[in-house]
């Protein structure tokens with residue numbers, strides 16, 4: 001007995017000694033300079049492109065928005081691309097012609113709120129679908145179970161840069177005559193079975209918010225492959241105007257402007273290269289995470305090529321003596337910032353509580369498990385060393 005108390009105390013002392021090595025508790029940090037979480041700046045070429053528009057005086061949506069539309073359409077495999085004010089407007093412009101008030105729309109429980117809040121803004125009922133625990137993408141088997149007679153559409157997010165199982169979405173859609181909108185706000189240039197994701201579904205929406213893979217500050221776009229739908233969306237984007245002060249239908253002003261368009265075109269010149277860099281970074285991270293017990297690397301949906309807007313690690317809280325938040329606090333002190341996408345599932349957002357049926361347990365579990373680590377095209381060997389050492393150090397201290 002005396003011996004086991006002694007052993008217990010020794011274990012406690014050893015744990016305290018280990019904790020003391022963490023920068024958070026007075027130990028030496030892996031790096032005194034934090035690794036940048038993202039890289040969002042403008043290059044001299046971006047600034048020159050914006051300046052040229054400013055000097056021209058042509059500030060409204062004009063040639064630069066059109067150039068961004070045609071180039072981005074070609075790069076994403078879509079026929080029509082329409083720029084707009086932001087990714088939320090893009091969702092509204094897609095949902096309005098495709099979904100009717102009162103419709104049941106299958107939506108992911110795990111996404112950014114706009115995918116679902118704009119379904120609600122359209123007057124539709126979001127039906128929450130759970131996600132896969134390894135890819136974090138919408139689980140189409142759960143979607144199939146939740147189809148009702150009122151279901152008319154699917155709004156699926158290609159989350160973190162990873163495509164959803166597009167074959168499964170399209171198969172369910174054709175079986176039940178559903179309209180499909182893909183939210184690709186985080187997934188510029190992702191592909192499915194070798195084709196750009198713009199080739200699939202009724203519409204695909206994008207955000208060009210400052211932190212996105214193509215970031216113009218604010219901005220967005222949506223694509224489709226149907227001529228009549230493209231015409232409707234263009235009208236809706238600009239007050240249904242078909243001629244000067246002639247309005248065929250009621251619409252909005254959701255237009256982009258040419259300063260944003262010029263920045264978008266300039267950044268588009270580097271997007272493919274930066275995307276390839278993100279993919280290489282993800283492979284390096286995969287190798288680091290594979291060697292750390294209790295952490296898992298994100299998986300990509302088979303058939304998809306992800307573009308890693310975010311690199312989201314999953315921590316198994318049962319394997320550690322700390323919570324995910326404590327783990328992230330310790331990482332921050334070591335010089336590795338993290339971000340939680342997302343601290344709540346969408347059914348648990350107060351704004352969406354009336355649609356919560358408490359039937360998305362995987363999404364619920366992720367709220368306590370996931371954290372994103374730095375991911376951008378400017379990562380250096382030293383950044384990888386710091387992130388790797390910090391993850392190993394913190395996991396080593398807290399592992400059960």
Ligand SMILES: Cc1ncc(COP(=O)(O)O)c(C=O)c1O
Nearest residue numbers: 086087088112114115185207209
């Ligand atoms: C998945 C997703 N959908 C939609 C949006 C909304 O885009 P925006 O902020 O440009 O309105 C975002 C932006 O964060 C997003 O991540």
